[in-house]
Amino acid sequence: MLLGFHSCGYANHSATNILIVGDSLSAAHNIPVDQGWAHLFSTNIRSSFPQTSVINASISGETTFGGLQRLPGLLADHQPTHLIIELGGNDGLRGLGFEQSTSNLRQMVQLAEAQEIEVLLIGVRMPPNFGAAYNARFQQVFERIADEFPIHYLPRFLEGVAAGDPALMQADGIHPTALAQPMLAQKVEHLMRQILTHRAMSQAGANPLPGDPAQASDQAT
Secondary structure: OOOEEEEOOOOOOOOOEEEEEOOOOOOOOOOOOOHHHHHHHHHHHHHHHOOOEEEEOOOOOHHHHHHHHHHHHHHHHHHEEEEEEEEEHHHHHOOOOOHHHHHHHHHHHHHHHOOOOEEEEEEOOOOOOOOOOHHHHHHHHHHHHHHHHHOOOOOOOOOOOOOOOOOHHHOOOOOOOOHHHHHHHHHHHHHHHHHHHHHHHHHOOOOOOOOHHHHHHHHOO
């Protein structure tokens, strides 16, 4: 899936290009594309930041390795100012090595940082049947990357969805339904509003307020 949502610009906002690289959680698996969280997020974020483009380059079945292989071309084609990475779930489901997943995500962040692109990393979890120990090790993949780099981190993306109302999850127990998509969009939107507000303040020469949004975002769920 490669979908673009664009808006006309306001002179008082610098252009913002947000690239989403994810898997089926971000590719509207088994639901209409316009009901997926990425589309809802694009619509909502542009209400406050009109000069914004959101490119959703998510593909169902994507792994961290696949994302890493595609990323150089995506960065060259779309020149994003911000990169949202939502990958790793398929690595965990397939039992791919934790170290390899960590290395792939690390390289993705490094590619973005080399071009001064701000990164938002989204952490996901495995289904409960994988066991608590496996899930804990899997979560450490995201936590290591978030600790290693000055990036924004949204942990536990499916918290409040996966273990909540059964109507929020599809029959496979992995993918959220259309009903859950606004909740996911709101989580990403909340952090991105903080990130873009901080960026606008910095460009305007304003001093960050106490409780810098870029720092506070790392603690949000």
